[in-house]
Amino acid sequence: MLELPSSSQKKPTKSRGFYVRMRIPSNPSAGRHGRAVQSIERSSCYRYFKWLLWISLSLYFLSSFLITHNNKPSPSLSQTTILPHSKASxxxxxxxxxxxxxxxxxxxxxxxxxxxxxxxxxxxxxxxxxxxxxxxxxxxxxxxxxxxxxxxxxxxxxxxxxxxxxxxxxxxxxxxxxxxxxxxxxxxxxxxxxxxxxxxxxxxxxxxxxxxxxxxxxxxxxxxxxxxxxxxxxxxxxxxxxxxxxxxxxxxxxxxxxxxxxxxxxxxxxxIPPESVRKTLKKWPIDGRRDIFAFFRGKMEVHPKNVSGRFYSKRVRTVILQKYGSDRRFYLKRHRFPGYQSEIVRSTFCLCPLGWAPWSPRLVESVALGCVPVIIADGIRLPFPAAVPWAKISVTVAEKDVAKLGPILEHVASTNLTAIQKNLRDPNVRKALLFNDPMAEGDATWxxxxxxxxxxxxxxxxxxxxxx
Incomplete structure (x- = not known):
């Protein structure tokens, strides 16, 4: 709290700030009455400047508080506390x-x-x-x-x-x-x-x-x-x-x-971390050479019935491995590789078969890196169809036709592949499937x-x- 000096306090020294000193001219002939009048005038003048100083300092601190308060960042998850309804006016x-x-x-x-x-x-x-x-x-x-x-x-x-x-x-x-x-x-x-x-x-x-x-x-x-x-x-x-x-x-x-x-x-x-996509595209441009015809890296079981008694991927991935494991056009890998995005960006077609569920992160990575997604998941409903023209940027293959995958992709490559790739390279399509922080216009949160x-x-x- 600010305390103003009273008339009984010693006047401040130079090292303690500044003060205002008024000198009222005296009249030697005025006598005791004149000195009393001068004393009253001196006291009134002191009170005037005391109040002026108090008001000025109050306005200064008030404006400083308002400026500081308005520049505070917006509350985050850890900055705001839930208030009970009875207190949440x-x-x-x-x-x-x-x-x-x-x-x-x-x-x-x-x-x-x-x-x-x-x-x-x-x-x-x-x-x-x-x-x-x-x-x-x-x-x-x-x-x-x-x-x-x-x-x-x-x-x-x-x-x-x-x-x-x-x-x-x-x-x-x-x-x-x-x-x-x-x-x-x-x-x-x-x-x-x-x-x-x-x-x-x-x-x-x-x-x-x-x-x-x-x-x-x-x-x-x-x-x-x-x-x-x-x-x-x-x-x-x-x-x-x-x-x-x-x-x-x-x-x-x-x-x-x-x-x-x-x-x-x-x-x-x-x-999919958007920074990982940007990092990959800095090294390998989206319109660069694609020397892999069909790519898949992930879980593929020779005997898909696992300990739970269920068939993983409804046997789709097993058929792909058995049918095309030795086909040189197909780059199929069963083990994880941290730099696998460098393989996607070099591939023409990226296989996106169902796993336990129909959807797969490969859908997003393929689109983001310009590889035509080959969707093998019957009845899948895809995200944001108003922003992502899935029919124009992907190939859909029925689960029952997975053994015919080779001829199907060869047909696409010889007919409308160029049009699909052109649609796929639209940056707005890529943006619509990636979550940014903060949100960007047209991105996934948008x-x-x-x-x-x-x-x-x-x-x-x-x-x-x-x-x-």
Whole structure:
């Protein structure tokens, strides 16, 4: 607190700052009365300058506080704490919204139909604690992390939940990797998500208001919100009851009826680090020489029936290995290689057969590196069809025709390969399948927001406004 010196204090020395000294001319003939008048005038003048100094310093500190406060970065996952509903007044959230969004990147007006998304600030055990393992934010299931990070700095984010159209629940469930086989262990997914829903529904009114229909989750594992890698188990367990009314961003998607997509959903691409793509293309240009005709590197079993009693890839990869393993046109490798993107960028066709689930990260890598994806997964539903013209940039082969793969690709190479490659080299197509941080115009998170803007009929705010 600032304390001003009183008249009884000693005047400050030069080393302690500055002071104002007034000298009132005296009148020797005035006598005692004149000296009294001078004393009163001196006292009044001192009080005047004391108040002037106090007001000036107060204005200085007030302006300094406002400048510093407005330059603070927008709250991140670790900077904001969830407030119980009883304390979360609308005025407080509006105050947060007006100050915290100052530094968010500006989008063109009219985009996403005015969409606003509120991001719940959950305790670190639901998300950021998992990031201690570097693999969590870089593996094929990491779109759950990428979407969250991109939304945190997007202009569609609102800090006022009363003006939100959708509510994003950031729970990472695919970051728990098994130490035995290195694969994600998602047995905890249902419990962790249920705990998050219990938390937000007890501390805020928005979940109960809509029964979760305007809440958004990410389920980037094999069978999406069924949270199991084996299809029969995934089907049997189904989507958790508490998520069935919500919107799920998921990598799993098929064109036929399936229990694991019986929820409002948006199909998103698996995660490929965009920096790895850029690094590869710096060494090997996308329009460079392609000396590999058909490429595949990954799990291929001679005897696909594993210990679980299930046939991996519905035997498709086994047929490819048996039929074309000795064909010099086919570059087939069963073991991992860290620099495999250098093989993709040298290949004309990249095989994308189903694994346990129909989708594959090879879809994104092939498109991003200019290799024609050969999709072998019956009934697959592909991400962002409005932005990615899949029929013009890929080849689809039915699972039953995999033994005819050679003649099929030879026919494409002799007919419309040039047109396919030209379409494939469109940078906007590549961008639409990659998640950037921060979000870039046209990238994968941008496409997610475009898709959500088409679901604004689920927004409680929009429906309330339209009914007035």
């Amino acid at each position: 609308r005025a407080l959230f509006e105050s947060l919204n007006s100050t915290a969004s100052v530094n968010l990147p500006s989008l063109k007006q009219g985009l996403f139909k005015g969409l606003k998304v509120f991001i719940y600030e959950l305790p670190s055990k639901y998300n950021s604690d998992w990031l201690k393992g570097e693999r969590c934010s870089n593996h094929l299931f990491a779109s759950e992390v990428a979407v969250h990070k991109a939304l945190l700095t997007s202009e569609v984010r609102t800090f006022d939940p009363w003006e939100a159209d959708f509510f994003f629940v950031p729970v990472y469930v695919s970051c728990n990797f098994s130490t035995v086989n290195g694969f994600p262990a998602i047995g905890h997914a249902r419990t962790l998500l249920a705990s998050a829903v219990e938390r937000v529904s007890s501390e805020f009114p928005f979940w109960n208001r809509s029964l979760g229909s305007d809440h958004v989750f990410v389920a980037s594992h094999d069978y999406g919100a069924c949270f199991h890698a084996m299809e029969d188990r995934a089907k049997a367990e189904g989507i958790p009851e508490f998520m069935k009314r919500s919107i799920v961003l998921q990598t799993f998607g098929v064109l036929y009826d399936h229990p694991c997509q019986n929820v409002e959903n948006v199909v998103i691409p698996p995660y 496409q997610v927001l475009e898709s959500l803007s088409d679901k604004l009929d689920r927004s409680h705010r929009k429906s309330r406004v339209s009914s007035q």
